[in-house]
Amino acid sequence: FKESVNKSFHRVRNAVSALNAFVQEHITGMYIVQAFAAERREQQKFDAINKEHRNANIHAIFAYSVFFPLVEIVLALSMGLVVYWVAKDSLSSQAGDVGKIISFILYLNLIFRPLRVIADKFNVLQMGMIASERVFKVLDNTDELPPSPSNAYTPQQVQGKIEFDRVWFGYTEEHAVLKDISFRIEPGQTVAIVGHTGSGKTTIISLLNRLYQIQKGQIRIDDVAIEAYNTDLLRKNIGVVLQDVFLFPGSVLDNITLLNPAIPRERVEEAAKLIGMHEFILQLPGGYDYNVMERGATLSLGQRQLLSFIRALLYNPSILILDEATSSIDTESEYLIEKAINRLV
Incomplete structure (x- = not known):
């Protein structure tokens, strides 16, 4: 029975995972769906995922609905047999009375009540164990690089x-x-x-x-x-500007400095002027304190790339790597970036 329950709950967790992934991906990629008029096809795919989620839950509920009544039947039969045996022994020996038999039944019920609770929580426990498997797979991952040794090489300049x-x-x-x-x-x-x-x-x-x-x-x-x-x-000596720029929810200033107290606001503004972003940032509500929202949703791709350039240059890296970093930047901004690189790196 335990194996059957595990399979049912595995199916439920996989269905929930597929449902959440679909919703997240299609909220992010809604423009693509609309641009190619694929709403009907994606709705059909979503309906199929919902159907699998519903069927998986029905199967799990059925397993639970079978298990708990079976436990109740076993407990009731066990109680009945014990009461019958005690009552028969007491009456045959004329050593007991009705009050003692009732007291025994009540005490017996107190013993069986925790067993009912355990049976009721068994399915919750199984669901929790299945859900925790993925978490422990990540926690038990041994592929992480070993930490730097205590005698690691730390040159004054790279x-x-x-x-x-x-x-x-x-x-x-x-x-x-x-x-x-x-x-x-x-x-x-x-x-x-x-x-x-x-x-x-x-x-x-x-x-x-x-x-x-x-x-x-x-x-x-x-x-x-x-x-x-x-x-x-x-890593501090390697500056990287990627094509797909990631910005955190928070202010423009925090995304540029990454909360590094060693980088003053004046240096940020100076670098922004070199790249031609200072005036644009000042036009935002709040200027450098403007909240760019999740993944920089309120900025264009080109503007996010320019912020990423400022972030990389401010750390004054010995090695600067650009991974198609100017793909969404106009020619004038690209020229300013080239000049800034020559001055700051």
Whole structure:
């Protein structure tokens, strides 16, 4: 029975997960659905997901409705047999009376009541255990990179020399994204990495920031393997501006400085002037205190990219990486960004 209940609750949790994912994705991507007149098709898909969710819950409720009455029947039969045996023994020996038998029944009911409660909570417990499985899978994940050692390399200044020496990497062991990659970039040199979609350009950025561990080869910065560096120091010296910019709910200023107290407001305004964003920010309600909302929903993609540029430049990184970061920026703003990079980096 326990296996059947587990399967039922697994089905319910999977259905809830699919339903939540569908709603979240389609709220975010509503424009695409409307632009391609796909409302009817997506509604049919949503109806199918809702139907599976309903059927999964009906199956789980049926399992519960069978289990609890069975427990009640077993408890009632057990109580009846015990009472019959005690009453028969007492009356045959003429040692008992009706009052003692009633007292025994009442005490017996007090014993069986917790068993009924446990049976009632069994299904709740099973549902909680199924729901917690996914959480514990994340908590028990051992793929995280080890923390920086106490004697990690912490140079006073990073020059910015980058070397990939016969690097192999794949997100899964069966499929390698980077195969025997080698190149060298000197400090102050500008290099463009060009390739088709899925060739591993963004993966190189992730490996340089040590977000993943390579399978073979070595990555060095200033002739030192990145594994030897203090991870925080390494990442502070690498500025990254991505095509898909992520902004947190909060003010423009907080999203630029990431609440770093070492970056004063004056430096933020100076960098914004260099990129041509200062006047635009001042026109917002509240200026630099304007709330950009979740994921910067109140700003255009180009404006979010410009804020990301300011954020990267203010940290004065030794290495600046642009991952198609000017794809949504006009020519004039791109020119200002190029000038700002030459001045600040």
